[in-house]
Amino acid sequence: MLRPLLADFAALFFPKSCLACREPLVAGEQHLCTGCRAELPYTGYHLLPSAQNPLARRFWGKLPVRHTLSYLRFLRHGRVQQLLHQLKYQGQAGVGRALGQLYGAELAAAGMSAEFGLIVPVPLHRRKLARRGYNQAEAFATGLAAALPCPSAPHALRRTEHTASQTRKGRAERWQNVATVFEVAEPAAIAGRHVLLVDDVLTTGATLEACAAVLLAAGAAAVSIATIAAADSN
Numbered sequence: 381m382l383r384p385l386l387a388d389f390a391a392l393f394f395p396k397s398c399l400a401c402r403e404p405l406v407a408g409e410q411h412l413c414t415g416c417r418a419e420l421p422y423t424g425y426h427l428l429p430s431a432q433n434p435l436a437r438r439f440w441g442k443l444p445v446r447h448t449l450s451y452l453r454f455l456r457h458g459r460v461q462q463l464l465h466q467l468k469y470q471g472q473a474g475v476g477r478a479l480g481q482l483y484g485a486e487l488a489a490a491g492m493s494a495e496f497g498l499i500v501p502v503p504l505h506r507r508k509l510a511r512r513g514y515n516q517a518e519a520f521a522t523g524l525a526a527a528l529p530c531p532s533a534p535h536a537l538r539r540t541e542h543t544a545s546q547t548r549k550g551r552a553e554r555w556q557n558v559a560t561v562f563e564v565a566e567p568a569a570i571a572g573r574h575v576l577l578v579d580d581v582l583t584t585g586a587t588l589e590a591c592a593a594v595l596l597a598a599g600a601a602a603v604s605i606a607t608i609a610a611a612d613s614n
Contacts (some may be wrong), residue, residue: 398474399466400459411475412463421453421460423610424488435610438585443593446574446602448496450582450610451483460609463582467608468512473519476580479608480523486527487606496604497573499525499532502591503562505539506565517579524578536575537591538565562591564598571599582610 382427396405398413400420405413412420423435426449430436435448461477466472487493501517509515518534525532541561564570575595579588582605592603 386588399472400463402462411472411478416459419459421455421458423450423453425449425491426487435582435605438582438591439592439605442589443596444602445592447492447604447606448582449487449604449606450608451479451606452487452609454581454609454611456607461523464609467516467519467580469474471513473514473516476516476519476608477526479525480525482523483606483608484524484527485527487524491529493528495574496528496530496576497601498536498570499528499530499576499578500536500570500591500595501532501534502577502579502587503535503537503539505541520580520613521578524576524606530576533566533569536564536566536569537595538563562594563596567598570595574602574604575600576604576606578606580608582607 397403397411398405398416399411400416401413403413403415405411415455425433425435426447430447433448435450436445439445439448454464456461463475467476499521501521503516503517504512504515515534521532524530539561540563577588577591577595582588588605588607590606596605
């Protein structure tokens with residue numbers, strides 16, 4: 381009884397804020413307020429046939445991707461950018477797990493639970509992982525795995541080189557930056573399985589393409605992709 385009272389007392393003087401709009405959260409809300417939950421720019425792409433999914437086109441002619449999924453549309457200076465900033469740079473790994481659980485529940489409701497045999501996050505290099513303290517893609521993968529449910533293998537892929545940030549690079553530069561920096565660390569875990577490869581943001585797709593290529597080369601039966609958000613391809 382004492383612990384809930386102390387938590388209520390602390391919330392009265394030190395209220396937690398919504399990570400998207402910065403407004404105070406009320407009782408029962410975690411990470412996101414009810415208003416932001418209602419107004420986030422959801423894609424609904426998991427409900428579309430592959431031929432009608434605009435994200436799928438980014439990988440056509442490059443490598444076979446079974447499903448290309450993204451929970452939210454990335455809009456500059458909007459709620460999603462704020463959420464991703466909190467996730468990547470402000471230590472808020474919990475929001476990645478929460479978004480994964482929410483999206484995983486939607487995928488399960490759409491009948492996709494049995495689609496995937498393993499969830500694999502895009503890895504960080506050990507130096508960046510040590511600096512950040514966690515892998516934001518792994519946080520998202522953890523939430524997805526709990527909701528679908530599906531096993532995850534956070535160490536199945538390994539980044540062998542520390543590369544420069546992709547943020548200001550074009551498609552060709554992004555591909556050259558990551559083309560040979562990933563390897564499968566646990567081939568037995570992925571062999572013969574439909575792997576759901578997950579990351580925080582899909583932009584040009586260069587990083588995800590490089591990871592998917594090594595997964596398929598190592599024996600994955602199929603690869604699908606899921607991200608928290610997808611930026612416009614323009």
